[in-house]
Amino acid sequence: LNHIVALQPENQTAVVEAGVLNGDLDQAAREVGYFYAPDPGSKPISTIGGNIATNAGGMASLKYGTTRENVLGLKVVLADGRLLELGGATFKNNASYDLTDLFIGSEGTLGVVVEATVRLRPIPFGDTVTGLATFSDVHALTHAVQVLQASGVNPSMLEVLNRVSIEALDEYEGIDLGGRGEQALLIFQLDVAVAGAL
Structure with a gap:
């Protein structure tokens, strides 16, 4: 569960397995002109699945939000073994019940995240x-x-x-x-x- 399934800069998204390191995803995104915004202090060693389980943030969450604002869809295994697909690859979702949001920060109590579709952001033009x-x-x-x-x-x-x-x-x-x-x-x-x- 540690593979970047797809980098889709044309859609500003990536599909990743839960064991992908946050820092590795960010580095791969930067190679195509984008970045993955959530930046917990443990970014080089924390997994996307762990970030989702805890709704990790970091100092850049002031502008870019926590993990919750950067996850568009999830694949989750429930306690009975069923695979549940939530959300999708769109930035705007008007569904009345947002189950994706419910799983983010639930620390594995509702199910185990195995894959996520996350938002990538363009690297800002100019100097930081x-x-x-x-x-x-x-x-x-x-x-x-x-x-x-x-x-x-x-x-x-x-x-x-x-x-x-x-x-x-x-x-x-x-x-x-x-x-x-x-x-x-x-x-x-x-x-x-x-x-x-x-």
Whole structure:
């Protein structure tokens, strides 16, 4: 159960078996100009089936959603051995009951995922910008995030570190992000930094 069954860039989808590693799917998609958006911290070693079972997210879920928003269809084996096919390969599905959504995050309690049809996204045109911003306190950081989200820049990633995390990062990396007494740190990423965005 560890095969990429089909990469379909023309449909912006891929069909994968549950044992395919998230990072391997993303790498294969990038070779055809797309990427697989869910990016849990365990991306290089976590399986698509495990990501579906837990509705894994990651820092990019701010813009691209968690696994739930990136799974279009499933093949699931039920406890009695029946194979159930849910969803499909379309982005818009108006079915009144969304059983695909029900299985995502159910941690295997409803059935075992054996195959998934997932959404691929085009690699954004331009250069990705990642940055750090420090703040005197968490309230100032919170205000900055509100302004950023209302600006139309649409960051793909935002991650907040408090003072304890800043000190741990400084010690681990041998750097000095908190040298002026900063109490909060914002890590941000913009898929594409248009003129004036920074």
